[in-house]
Amino acid sequence: MKNTTNKDARIVMTLDAGGTNFVFSAIQENRPIIDPIRLDPNSHDLTQCLESIITGFELVKKILPAVPAAISFAFPGPADYPRGIIGDLPNLPAFRGGVALGPMLEHHFDIPVYINNDGNLFTYGEALGGLLPELNENLREAENLKRFKNLVGITLGTGFGVGLVSNNQLITGDNSNGGEGWLLRDFLCTDSYVEEHLSREGIRRSYALKSKSPLAEVGMPVDIYHIAKGKVSGNQEAALATYNDFGTVLGEALANLIAVIDGVVVLGGGVSAAFDLFSPAMFQQMRSKYILPDGNTVARLPQQVFNLENPEEKKKLLLGNQKEIAIPNTDKKITYDSMLRTGVGVSKNDTAAMIALGAYAYALEKLSLQ
Incomplete structure (x- = not known):
């Protein structure tokens, strides 16, 4: 692009x-x-x-x-x-x-x-001048023929904003409701939507419940992050559990979106700064398995899911599984990369600037x- x-x-x-x-x-x-x-x-x-x-x-x-x-x-x-x-x-x-x-x-x-x-425009900005062109340039440098054309953009802050870009085009839907990911079902609170956890107030409510604190006395997500990191006083166990739940719900939401769009994911917004806390549970959920009636399992997603913030994982995504295979009935060969893959990374840009x-x-x- x-x-x-x-x-x-x-x-x-x-x-x-x-x-x-x-x-x-x-x-x-x-x-x-x-x-x-x-x-x-x-x-x-x-x-x-x-x-x-x-x-x-x-x-x-x-x-x-x-x-x-x-x-x-x-x-x-x-x-x-x-x-x-x-x-x-x-x-x-x-x-x-x-x-x-x-x-x-x-x-x-x-x-x-x-x-x-804002979710749509953030994603469009990242597709043009952010994560997507950077990742494709990295693939070119790695001499891999794979190129990504689909991007799921997520803004984590006041709410759960989602934007979808496919092959240079915003997916907006027939009712301007394309990418309204906040309406996805909350994996941990199945009678509600994901913003029950994936929002500023959702994080505050979760911490208040786990720490048995009055909501009025609970700070903002950044304060709960600092409690989880042990930088300020508070219920560290509750803070860690809050971001663990956040990651689980986010991981299931992203898996649903990837199953439909089949692209890479970029996270933006203020809460994305807590990636180190919520990403382990997020990746665990994205890499989870379904249990079949016969007791066997199948991967939640057919794509391998890579952490683009981890240099070793990103290297594996860039290298893929590229090889040459013979074209039947000819003396020619063609390059084939058999690895189905996706990645999740954090925007390196100011969210407002990308919007x-x-x-x-x-x-x-x-x-x-x-």
């Missing part, structure tokens, strides 16, 4: 739509060209919230060196992203009944507007189709 957006001079205005701040910027040739502009989202009132969005983009437009080609940004769902219509948002209560945010901005600025969710890169590239792709 070749990234050519770093040679495109068109400017795209962007927005990071958080619940506490709206952060506006502009990107040209894959990099921000202005200092971020932060405004209060005024999320309690729809009129004021929409005014904040318009004002933010107006402020950006005034200081740009040229006319922007488009607006592109991540916004929470549920939404009809292709048409720019936002549904009922839990974290932005002013949005109810369907709000035509994209059409409003197109009318005001007279340029195309593209909206998607912005994804938004920029998504806009340029759509503009090229007009």
